[in-house]
Amino acid sequence: MEIILLLIYSGIVWLIFFKFKWLPWNFISQVIVITLPIFALTALILYLNVVAPSSSDVRVLNYVVQVTPRVTGRVIEVPIEPNRPIKKGQVLFRIDPEPFKQKLSELESKVPEFTAKLDTAEAYQRELGDQLKSARSTQSALAAKLELAIKREGQTRDLSGTGAGTKFDYEQAQTDVKSMRADLAQAAANTSQVQQKLSAKTKQGELSEVAQARAALEQLKAQIAYSRWELDQTVFRAPADGTVVNLQLRVGSYAAQIPLVPVMSYVENEQMVLAMYTQNELRNIKPGNDAEIALKTFPNRIIKATVDSIVWSSGTGQLPLSGTVPQTGTNPIPPGRFAVRLIPSGRDEKTFLPMGAQGVGAVYTEHGHMVHIIRKVILRVGTKLDLLVLKLH
Incomplete structure (x- = not known):
C-alpha cells in the first residue's frame, strides 16, 4: 500500500512540476517533495497501528x-482411520470385554446369598420382637398370679390361726408364693435378656446384624454398578466431532489405564x-x-x-x-x-x-x-x- 501511495504521489508531482509546470522545480520544492511523503507516511502508519x-x-x-482408556485390557477392534472425519459418539476402539463380563457375572451371582443373609437378619429381628412381647406377657401373667398367691397365703394363715383351716394349706400357699416369685424372676430375666439383644440398634432402628447384612448387600450392589461401568468403558467413543491424527493403536495392543500414556490424540x-x-x-x-x-x-x-x-x-x-x-x-x-x-x-x-x-x-x-x-x-x-x-x- 505504501508503494501504491508513493506511485500516486509521484504521478501528482510529475503533473505539477514537469507536465503542467505549475510550480518551479528548485531546491526548496525538491526538499518539500522528498520530505513530505516521508513524514506523511510515517504519521499515517503510526496512526493506522493504533486504530x-x-x-x-x-x-x-x-x-x-489425549485419549486414555478408563479400563485396562487388550484391544480387539479399531474401526476408524486416521485423518478421516469422525462424529461424536462414534466408536474409536474396543477393549476385550470378556474379563469384565466374568467379573460382573461373579458379583451378580452373590446377590441371592447376600439377600438371604439380610432376610435372615431381619427375620431374627422380628423374632426378637415377638420374644419380647411373649416375655412381657408371661411376666405380667406371673405377676398377677403372684399377687393372688400372696392373698391366699394371708387367708390360709388367718384360717390356720383360728382353727378354721389346716396348717398344711398354709404351708402349701407359702410354697406357691415362693414358686411364683421364682417364675416371675425368671420371666423378668428373659425379658431383660431379649431387651438387651434389641438394645444394640443403629440410628435407623435396626439391629447391628441387620445393618451389617444391609451394608454388605449395598456394597455388593455398588461393586456390580462399578463392574457394569467398567464393562461399558470397554467401548471408547469420540467425545466430539473431530479426527484422529497419527493413529498408532492396533488390534492386539495392550491399552493401559495410565494417564501419562495416551493411546491416541483426538x-x-x-x-x-x-x-x-x-x-x-x-x-x-x-x-x-x-x-x-x-x-x-x-x-x-x-x-x-x-x-x-x-x-x-x-x-x-x-x-x-x-x-x-x-x-x-x-x-x-x-x-x-x-x-x-x-x-x-x-x-x-x-x-x-x-x-x-x-x-x-x-x-x-x-x-x-x-x-x-x-x-x-x-x-x-x-x-x-x-x-x-x-x-x-
Whole structure:
C-alpha cells in the first residue's frame, strides 16, 4: 500500500512540476517533495497501528484430547482411520470385554446369598420382637398370679390361726408364693435378656446384624454398578466431532489405564484463532470489533472474523512457585504480548481452518474508519504475495 501511495504521489508531482509546470522545480520544492511523503507516511502508519492494529502472528488452534482408556485390557477392534472425519459418539476402539463380563457375572451371582443373609437378619429381628412381647406377657401373667398367691397365703394363715383351716394349706400357699416369685424372676430375666439383644440398634432402628447384612448387600450392589461401568468403558467413543491424527493403536495392543500414556490424540473440530499483539496495541480493541485474517494456507483469500475476547493472562505474569499457565499453541506467546481471540464470522463462519495454520491479521477498532481501507489494502496485497512459493528447490 505504501508503494501504491508513493506511485500516486509521484504521478501528482510529475503533473505539477514537469507536465503542467505549475510550480518551479528548485531546491526548496525538491526538499518539500522528498520530505513530505516521508513524514506523511510515517504519521499515517503510526496512526493506522493504533486504530487498525495488525498482527504478524495469527494462529489457528484446536482442542486436543489425549485419549486414555478408563479400563485396562487388550484391544480387539479399531474401526476408524486416521485423518478421516469422525462424529461424536462414534466408536474409536474396543477393549476385550470378556474379563469384565466374568467379573460382573461373579458379583451378580452373590446377590441371592447376600439377600438371604439380610432376610435372615431381619427375620431374627422380628423374632426378637415377638420374644419380647411373649416375655412381657408371661411376666405380667406371673405377676398377677403372684399377687393372688400372696392373698391366699394371708387367708390360709388367718384360717390356720383360728382353727378354721389346716396348717398344711398354709404351708402349701407359702410354697406357691415362693414358686411364683421364682417364675416371675425368671420371666423378668428373659425379658431383660431379649431387651438387651434389641438394645444394640443403629440410628435407623435396626439391629447391628441387620445393618451389617444391609451394608454388605449395598456394597455388593455398588461393586456390580462399578463392574457394569467398567464393562461399558470397554467401548471408547469420540467425545466430539473431530479426527484422529497419527493413529498408532492396533488390534492386539495392550491399552493401559495410565494417564501419562495416551493411546491416541483426538483433535476436536472446535477451534480458536489467536492473534498476538503487543501490550500498547490493545487499548482500542474491544469484543465485537471487526477483524480480518489472511492465512498462508489459503493464499489470496481474506477471512472475515470478529473479536471474541482478549486473553488477559500470560505465563510471564505468574510466579514459578505453583507451575506455569498453560502455553497457547505449539510455541509460547512472545514475552510482552497478549492473545486476542477471533471468531470467523459471516460467510466464513463455517470455513475449515487447518490446525496450526499461521498468517497475519488486523482488527478494525471503532476509531479512524477513514484509514481502515489502507490496512485492508495492505492485508490483501500481502495475501496475494502468498501465491508465490519462494524457494530454490
